[in-house]
Amino acid sequence: MRTRRAEYSESTRQALVDSAVDLFTKRGYAGTSLDEVVKRARVTKGALYHHFSGKQALFEAAFTQVETRSIESLTAVVTAEGDAWETATAGLRAYVRKCLEPEYQRIIVHEAPVVMGWERWREAEEHFSFGLLRTAVQLLVDAGEIDELPVEIMARLLFGALSAGASTIASSSDPKRTGREVERAILRVLEGLRKK
Amino acid sequence: MRTRRAEYSESTRQALVDSAVDLFTKRGYAGTSLDEVVKRARVTKGALYHHFSGKQALFEAAFTQVETRSIESLTAVVTAEGDAWETATAGLRAYVRKCLEPEYQRIIVHEAPVVMGWERWREAEEHFSFGLLRTAVQLLVDAGEIDELPVEIMARLLFGALSAGASTIASSSDPKRTGREVERAILRVLEGLRKK
DNA sequence: CACCGGTACGTACCGTCGGTATGTGAGATA
DNA sequence: TATCTCACATACCGACGGTACGTACCGGTG
Numbered sequence: 001m002r003t004r005r006a007e008y009s010e011s012t013r014q015a016l017v018d019s020a021v022d023l024f025t026k027r028g029y030a031g032t033s034l035d036e037v038v039k040r041a042r043v044t045k046g047a048l049y050h051h052f053s054g055k056q057a058l059f060e061a062a063f064t065q066v067e068t069r070s071i072e073s074l075t076a077v078v079t080a081e082g083d084a085w086e087t088a089t090a091g092l093r094a095y096v097r098k099c100l101e102p103e104y105q106r107i108i109v110h111e112a113p114v115v116m117g118w119e120r121w122r123e124a125e126e127h128f129s130f131g132l133l134r135t136a137v138q139l140l141v142d143a144g145e146i147d148e149l150p151v152e153i154m155a156r157l158l159f160g161a162l163s164a165g166a167s168t169i170a171s172s173s174d175p176k177r178t179g180r181e182v183e184r185a186i187l188r189v190l191e192g193l194r195k196k
Numbered sequence: 197m198r199t200r201r202a203e204y205s206e207s208t209r210q211a212l213v214d215s216a217v218d219l220f221t222k223r224g225y226a227g228t229s230l231d232e233v234v235k236r237a238r239v240t241k242g243a244l245y246h247h248f249s250g251k252q253a254l255f256e257a258a259f260t261q262v263e264t265r266s267i268e269s270l271t272a273v274v275t276a277e278g279d280a281w282e283t284a285t286a287g288l289r290a291y292v293r294k295c296l297e298p299e300y301q302r303i304i305v306h307e308a309p310v311v312m313g314w315e316r317w318r319e320a321e322e323h324f325s326f327g328l329l330r331t332a333v334q335l336l337v338d339a340g341e342i343d344e345l346p347v348e349i350m351a352r353l354l355f356g357a358l359s360a361g362a363s364t365i366a367s368s369s370d371p372k373r374t375g376r377e378v379e380r381a382i383l384r385v386l387e388g389l390r391k392k
Numbered sequence: 393c394a395c396c397g398g399t400a401c402g403t404a405c406c407g408t409c410g411g412t413a414t415g416t417g418a419g420a421t422a
Numbered sequence: 423t424a425t426c427t428c429a430c431a432t433a434c435c436g437a438c439g440g441t442a443c444g445t446a447c448c449g450g451t452g
Contacts, residue, residue, distance in 0.1 A: 005419060009429065028310070030226060033409060045411085046431045055410065114224070114310045119367055153364065153374070153381045160360025161353040168352045171315055178349070185349045192388015201448055205400065229438060241440085242402045251439065 013051045015041040020062040025103045067128040084143035099166030146193040209247045211237040216258040221299045263324040280339035295362030342389045
């Protein structure tokens, strides 16, 4: 049953997460104080500690929100019908674009592995971007487009390359041009894996 | 002239850096307190703040020490005479092994980009591992081994892939096996870029 | 050798921040 | 309407990064 109190509560929680995403993106995890988070959300630390067990948990909530919203747009691209190769490359391009959004870049790519610990980050990513990427690679193998190889490993390498590529674009003086170059380079790598 | 005071001072500084490398490796940047660092070095915070402007500066000193010591062994491999292809692949293997050392993995690969900021990290890496990798890629292009392509970009992608590969190995339940798989996968990627 | 200046620290302290304990009032329940 | 409960607010604590200041000792000078 949907009571009024539950709505208020959910709204408060959402405000906290939104505030957290915003500040973590701008100033990073260590540079963000909880006092500031609650101030922006127009609540107090009491509210924060009622909804979350601490700063780490708040970060994970922010992480989940950014990932959940990201995965929606990406899934649409990757699950589209049609040629496997076309689908996969479209997915790559979509992911690179996603990595360029400040929230994704800062929270998911840069901060999360350190804040959550690489192990925990890896585990969480199974259900999000990385899981999607691995699925895409698996599809290519199944479709016979690329050589037989350990999908898990290759997906890891690609994931790392994509993240590095996105960071390069983001800090470039000419993002447009760098973006095209990164895209071409990644496609070139994939072409290299393609069966003749 | 090498005075006694200068030697004592240098020794103190070195003890601080060693202590910092050790603790940053075990507990990460945020998880390491300066009180603990100075305790291990058997000095006080006064000494620390005499030698370094703050925690960040201490981290950069630790970063530089780990990188400087790493670069020596790697340079030997990459500057060896002989076939460019052989040299490059040997360099890749050497780098992956280096990434498996806890100090390198934690401080250089995982923490540094967040603690120093990606921009500053990128700048520092120019003189260390990344600079070496780019040189290796450039050599392959010059030797006509791989296709013409933006060396900078390709080096970035490879760097990301290698880091991800190393992290995967490090957290694997069977590092030996995963290590071989990662090596093979990376060589496969490089083979794909090779001219026919 | 006496003196002095500066370097290389040690000590005491401050502000900030993550986290906790407890109070409280609005809304659900009977 | 009385009570209970939950969703916060308030007040406070300890840890930690950083600063201000005191001091001992080394090295040069007359």
